[in-house]
Every structure is written in structure tokens, then in C-alpha cells.
Amino acid sequence: MHNLDSKVAIIGTGFISPQGTGLEGFNEHFQAENQHYTMLEFDPQNYLGKNGLKFVGTSSIMFCNLAYQSLEDAKLLPQLAEHRGRIGIYDGSELANLEEAFHFDISAKVDGADHVSPMRAPNTLANASASYFAIRENIVGPNVSVCGGSSGFVQALYLAKLHLENGMIDFAVVCATDHQTYYYDSILKSLNPKDHSNHTPRSHGVSVVLTTTPQATIHQLKPLAFLHDLQAAQGIEEVSNELLMATLLEDLPQQNKWEKIYLAGLGLQREKEVESIMEIPVPCEKLALQFGTCDSTAGGIALLTAIREAKLKKDENPLKTSYPVAIGVTDPISYMMVLDLEVIL
């Protein structure tokens, strides 16, 4: 059970987008003059290999690559076998199986039930990605997929933190992917038909590895950031998402320490309104436009942005030891989550 002195720490990250892979690829979004929109390689490090790609959905390919990347970044790959019952795998992707669900059903309708490929059946299920990675790496700990809309990544972080704190696991791999397809684009259009020009969907994904501070110490793993607190709210009345987000942020205990609040997700348009409602003087910033539409990945991309900016601040001030921030994500259905994060420098 939970040791009160223990914190939940991020010890590794992964990223994939048309712009590049890993933190280097992430930084490319800020530095490159031209942004790329089409993903050419969903498994850039060839983690799965050709055989691994057979009959596996695109989101699962991205998921496996991300999970592999973040475990490598956390320096946990050599120890996977030792921890296989104490690692949880978490997927916070909202519509990872959408393309496969459409294709399978179209085939069932047009070709007939006797002609659909049973090999494609697993891809129609929303838990396909996390379970496929567990099969690949023989990880027998908790395997959890969760749908939280634009809060998906943060929702998955929450469940992983819950399991780390109740002693179920020692390590967690948390990923989310957004996969651009005609079907996904149509859903985005349906969510906000008047504002579709602002959506530039593209495929991308983000992952982190979590552990507790005692485990990090035992295994000599360096924390990149601490997850102090998470909260969620469902808007049910005629209250704007901006007002509800401000209220939720102000409920978090460490608000006076924050240097910035990163806001993301498809459900919140006016970040400056959140800033003006909040009593504490902290700047609110939306995700950089270069990332295009961030849905399930929104919280993860905000988190990587915070880690990147923390490093820039360290360059400016070498004596700086941490960068405390908040992340807020909002879904169009007015479901939102906030995360109190402290990046370690």
C-alpha cells in the first residue's frame, strides 16, 4: 500500500509524429520551417519488424513503438523480464480502433460474415494496442485501456498512478495515440462543423514510463518529473468550459508554485479567459499550433512541451532546480482533467 513519502515520477518518454521520433522529433516541431502532416513510418525504429506488422492495426503499431521508446529512454528494457508481473500497460487512446471497426463492418455487410478476415478481428477492439504490446514483451501485469476523449492520456496517467500508489505495480507504461484517417477526420468535423478549419488532424503519439520514488532509487533511475496530483470534472450545467477549468485548477493545492498552465484538448477555445478568471497570476498557454489537432494525445504533448521548456529555462538559469506547472485538458463533451506536474532539472 501507499507510502506517504513516495511520489510518482516520470522516468522515460517517447514520441512519434510525421515530424520525427523521440524528443529530437518533438523539438523539430518548434524548429523546422516546414511542418509535415503525413506519417510515412509508424514504426520508425523497426521495433516490430516485418512479421510483427502482419495483421496489426496502425494504432497498435504506433503504440508498440512508443512503449518501446519510453522503456528504452527509462533504461528499463534490459530489466523487463525481471519486472514483468509488476509492470502495468496503459492506453489512453479514444478512437484507436476506429478505422479497423469501420473496415471490419463494411466487410461483414458487403462480403458477408463468412468472408471477413478473423485475423483482423482483434484490431476492432479498443484494447488491441496495450494487449499486443504485453504479448510482445510477455508483460503479465495490469493491462488497461481507457477512453477519456481529449483527456485520454491524462486519464491513463491517473489510473497508472492509482495502481502505483495502491501497490499493484512498480512501473507503468502510459501511451496515447491519435491516428489520422478519413473516419477520424469525419468525427472531428461532426464535433465542431463550424470550426473545422482549425483542426489539422495528423497521426502522432506520446508515451511515458512511471515509477515511484522508492523504486527509482532502488534501480538508480533518474526522475524527469513528479506527478503531484490529478483531478477531473464533468461539466453538467450552463457553465463554460473555461470557468470550470479555472475552478478545477484552483482546487489543486500547489497552484501558487506554478510558472505556467498548459491547456490542451478539443473542448477549450479561450485560454486567456481561464487566465483572467483565475485568482493566481499564472500565464495560460494553449498547445503550439504545430502539433495540429491533439485529441487523446493532448495531455501528453503538453507534458513533453513542459519538459522541453524546463530544459530551456535551465539553460537560462543553471541554478534552477525544478519547473512546477499545471496541465489542463478538455474534451468537447465538457469532461476535463488537470495535472499538477513538477519537472525536475
Place this chain on the structure above:
Amino acid sequence: MRRVVITGLGVVSPLGNDLNSFWNALIQGKTGVSRLSKLPADAYKGDTLSAEVKWESTQCPTMKGESQAINYAIKAAQDCLADAHLDHITLPNRYAVIVGTTSGNQDLIERTVNEDDICSPEDKFSAAAIDTLARVRPIRLSAVLAKTLKFQGYNMVIPTACAAGNYALGTAFSMIQSGQTPIALAGGADGFTRSCYTIFYRLGGMTYRDCRPFDQERSGMVVGEGAGMLLLEDLEHALARGAKIYAEIKGYGLACDAHHRVAPDPEGKGAALAMQQAIHFAGIEKCSVDLISAHGTGTLANDSQEAKALMSVFGQSLSSIPISGLKSMLGHCMGAASSLEAIAAVMSIQEKIIPPTINTKAVDSAYSGILDVIPNEARSKGVKTVLSNAFGFGGNICSVLFSQFEPIKIANHA
């Protein structure tokens, strides 16, 4: 550590759409399985069976445009809150809604494919179809529920296939135990879909006759649908408002087979791990388990691995623990399956009756004499602790432990 109790139950199922009809049908050994009517039967070879919800009998207004799963979940949730006498929801609150599902809002995808006559991945949607697609996002399953009930805290959908209902219960349990919320509505919901039926048809999992868990002559499972919702509550909160307490959740275990995308580990290692973890988490002795609610799909692959897992966890004592296989009556209600089985487990504790496993005539010789599968007639027996198993594609596994509620014992220091 906070204790978590169950104070309300709500049901939409092939055996009835309220708690009483559901429970009475179970203990009378009735079946919810009949001929397939929600899909064209001639699209499938052989005898086509299904376990369908008779929604019309509820006379509930259907939420226009929303999926079957959302409609089922809302009905079950409203009944659950009424059963818990939670008539007035105080605002603001941090109450949570956790819904497990296999197919989520997949029926809306199928509605789009049918109504727009989509015949190829290259076909484009009409404006009306795009309107329908606005409701496909899985998060709606919990968020629409939360909005309807005015639950303002966490809500989430856990799509871990056929184990999803138990996952939702376990997650809600942890959230209450950690002090996140005093109340969480948790369960599972799934509507009938062409994709789901076709998947099991193509994988050869469906029976041509009836569902006979653990029987020598089992031939497979029956695809079903429904919703089961349970109100989980912090014990102190429940006592303070004078709630009726059905049972307590003691713990749960999560594991992954890590074996195959649609087949369980033949040795049942993941299942055994989840059961052991649930028992460990609950801090009880395994000998105190006096009823096992099996996943029991009636397929050879499931029954065999579940029996092996049970034998490895309980050893010789297994033969003295009754096992119920409710899918023989309910069919396999997918994400709703384990939440409906949880409701039955709680009712067994309350009513001291164990529902039968119908159709099973002779237990498979591989574990005959070891598994006490209650055949055809309900058994009267006091039940204090139930272990309920749920296994899903991808090897996702969750076992939950329900226990008779024992009031707080106050130590006498005098």
C-alpha cells in the same frame, strides 16, 4: 483504509430489465437465449442464437441518436440510484462514473454504414452520417451518463473487452478507497452489434445448440447484450445516510495473459495470477471463498484454462466450493457480462441462494469431481465471499472479491 460497499443495483439484461425479474429468472434457471432477431439470421450459417434485450418492454424513452449501450446504461444507472435511494444529488460533487464496454458505440458506426450504404473504404459520408458520427466517441458512454445523473467527478470508459465490467468495479473500488470520491457508479454496458456477432462467428466460438459451461459436450458461447450498474460507496458515507448495504467489495486483481490476441493462455496462468492477487489484495484466506462466479463462456479454450487456473489457486479445496456459470442463462453480454454477474454475486450473498448453471449435464471428465458446477436448479446456501472472474480478448483479466457486509466492530477498551 476506507471500506467500499455496494448500495444499489440496476439491470438491463436478456433475462429482464429490472433487478427482480433478473434475479427471479436466474434462480428459476430460465434462459435469455433465443433465435437471433437483431441481425438477418440468413447472413450466418447454421443455427443462429443470441441473448437479446427486449428493450420495448421497458417502455423507456430512447435517447434519440445515442447508442444502444448508452440507453441501456442510463436505464440501469437510474434504477441503480433509485434502488440506493440516492434520489437527490447534491451539487457540487465529485461522484464518479466508470463504464466498462467491449464495443462501446459501435452500433452507430454500423448505422452509418447501413444508412449511407457505405460499401467500400473509399465511400464518403453524407452530412446526416457525419451527424451520427458525432456520437461515436466512446467517452460519451460515461459522460452522457454523468451529465444525466449530475455526477461531476471522474468519468471514464474502460474498453477491456469481456473483462470490462469487472475492470470498472475494480477501478471504482480503488478510487473510493483512495479517498477520491465517496460514491462511484460502476458497471458495464454493450449493445448488440453486427461486428461483435461476426467476430465470434468467424472465430468459431459460437454454439449451435446451447451454452453449457464446463460440460463434456459444450459447443460454445452465445453473444448477448445488456447493462449492469452498481453503486459503490464509502462505508462511512453509506452509513451516514442510512443506506441499505448489499455487500462489500474486498479487493480485486488485474493481470494479462500476454499469450495471444484472441485466445487465453491454455494453462490459465493469467487467470490464476488475477485470482491470487484479488485474494491477496483483500487480505483474506482463500478458504473463505465460498462461491466462484466463473467467466464460464462454454468454449473449450475458456473452460479448460479457467478450470486449470482454479485448480492451481484452490487446490484440493476447490471441490467444496460451488461454481456458477451464469452465461448458460444470460448468454455472454460482453462488457456488461461481469457487471451482471457481480449483481448476481451480491444477490447470492443477500438471498443465500446460488443460481444454477443450466444445460450442463455432465462436467468434463478432465475436471469431473473437482468442479462443483451447480446443475439446473438453484441451491440454497449461505454465501459470505464470492470470487468473480472476467476474462477478455487480449488476455485482459480481472477478478473481484465480494463479501457479506460485516458491521464495524468497535473494540471495547473499558
